[in-house]
Amino acid sequence: MTLYAALGAVEQGLVYGIMVIGVYLTFRILDFPDLTVDGSLPLGASISAVAITSGLNPYLSLLLALAGGFAAGVVTAVLNTKFKILHLLASILTMIALYSINIRIMAGPNIALLGVDTVFDAVTRFGVPAQYAGLVVFGAFAVFVLGFIIWFMGTEIGQAILATGDNPQMIRSLGVNTHVVIILGVGLSNGLVALSGALVAQNQGAADVGMGIGTIVAGLASVIIGETVFGCQTMARAFIAAVLGSVVYRLAIALALGLELGHFRFNPSDLNLITAILVIGALITPNLKKRLIAR
């Protein structure tokens, strides 16, 4: 793997790491498997792209993307809590609805961001070389979001979210409206996913309605790899592990795609196979380790 490819993979790992934080929040903490993310990632991208091309400041466009993602999460959570639709089904419904909505927002399946200011221009203007701008911006955002979520989960509301995923009966009997907590948590999660999508779009110079496909798979893969490699003993550690897991996941994929065994090479279409193998590896490693130690 070239240094250039490695750099790109770390960049990707950091920006999608923000999405993984969101997935960790729903999947692990709230115990709410949420497929909305496949729609809210391109939603964030579309909103940000449309906002920027209509002349809005690229940083402000991120806030709009965040709000849009939050709203998408709220829809899924309301369908689940208030209308008793199974969480998986509720999130699939929102996800497919978002496909159409995203095309409406962009007035087409994609939008190019050529010749407009993005969040990266502000950094390069400060003298950061262009090839490191992505790393700097994504690193800063990942650290900021990590700091925020770790702080938030330590607050009274954050602790109520933790308890809602862990023991809803108990936290209700302590006076917490678990419906409100789930709506807030799934909203926040999708807000972060949309933020991640907006940053990706600004980086690759386009928003595309298809860019969300496989988001949940990448998210879960990163979560599981992070837990296996870096552990999850405390809340802070678990979130940091999720982001690092995302970086490891992207590095591993870049490595695999660059692999040459005689005449054999992986194609980009083998990505799903590689992901599956990575996740299986991460899932069975702890078990194998235990058995080796037991011997």
Next chain:
Amino acid sequence: MIKLENIVKYFHKGSVNEVFALNDINLKLDEGDFVTVIGSNGAGKSTLLNCIAGGFFPDSGRIFIGAHDVTGWPEHQRAALIARVFQNPLLGTCPSATIEQNMALASLRGQRRGLARGVKAKDRERFREELKQLGLGLENRLLDKVGLLSGGQRQALTMLMATLVKPEVLLLDEHIAALDPKTAGQILNLTQEIVKGRKLTTLMITHNMKHAIGFGNRLLMLHQGRVLLDLRGKEKENLTVKDLLAHFYQAQGEELAMDSLLLN
């Protein structure tokens, strides 16, 4: 103070599975009443407690707690007035949160939760003091996850958490039934201390007739959704297990002969 007026509760009303769980229950508990509740399986004891706590709404009747008519209040709103301990020790605490986080969650029962720290430095000292009362050494394990504790330790912690904020009424549903005899005895003594020490109005469901007689100042016997027996004061003090069985026979005739044999 807590008052139930004409509480009626059906499950699956109108279907072949219809269950008439509570049949016109009228009950008034005074401040500081410690009431033990007995009755055979399916008598409606848990349903009664769930109705009070707001797990579901009665089909008719009214529920008052303190000065409030709580009949239409959802469960989380009633939590400000009610503390509960369940039969299953796993239900009362959060396994993946630490002891201090669990206590902090409980210390906010019925209050608005905001962006302040979940566990505050000033609370820690108080939690430690409270935990010392248990004599289980938990005061040195504030940062341990509750999932690591034994069932008995978890139930002791739950008892403590239930009373960090003084409730109008404490509901105990067979809260020692899942514990070994020694631990059960300890938790029962702890219950006695806490209820008496803080003068809590309490409903305690039990299948142990000796406990039902030995604890509290009042005893209820439920059968098929009705209150068969409501004894207090001298009547309750002089009660023996034999009397209690006689009451079973008297009220129910031979139908209950089998049940009472089992209860013996």
